[in-house]
Amino acid sequence: MLKKKINVLLVEDNIIEVMKMDRTISLLKLKHKITKAKTADEAFEILKQKESFPDIILLDLNMPKMSGIEFLSILKSNDSLKHIPTIILTTSDNEKDLNKCYKIGVSGYILKPLKYEDYVKKIEIVLSYWCINELKKY
Template identity: 50%
Template sequence: MKTLSILLIEDDEIETIKFKRVLDSMNIKYNLTLSKNGEEALTILQEENKTPDVIFLDLNMPKMNGTEFLKILKKNAALKYIPAMILTTSNNRTDILECYTIGIAGYILKPLRYEDYKEKIKIAVAYWSNNELIKL
């Protein structure tokens, strides 16, 4: 079984704990890197030379929000093929359209109930665990 490398960009500590809890409940090997905003995530992607298999990110974050991060990510030749999944509370149609225009791999609304959240994350992570991913 391969190890899925995930970068989670999320400024809310509770959301980070929830995400980790879901991963721990799954029968997968994973490596999770955490970032509190887009600026920090770009530094991680450039400095550590560890390209994640998939990125999950929130839209509403300090310093650099999710869409600003995505625009930079998708213009970078070495990083643009990394699938980026939005994980947010925003169901604003403009946000959704902008993210898909930039080139996201999916848009997940954070449900209020933990069980619903857990189910959505499990499905998304299972999908990327079984997908053929590009490594540059």
């Protein structure tokens, strides 16, 4: 089955996590376009550019200045951005965070596993799902 290429916005401040994502995409031989933002402010700047508009957003919760939850709240209250599927990628298994994210409108909440092999499997499944999903284009 041919997989379509998707544009992914990765909002992650930890360089090691960004490198892990890059390594995983390379290992899986995926051709998706991964745009990276280290902060919520940087992510919003990217979202203003229609030519690099993401199909999905992978969002870390624990970021400096503006948390992932604050970012998600702003994103989901914006009529031109709220349609973008947003998946939390986090180490936080705090049930309050989980419930708050789903209440705001997150599309998924994924715990980053400790073992790299498990991380690769989760990322492969998440990206495969969004490749077969019909995504809204603007």
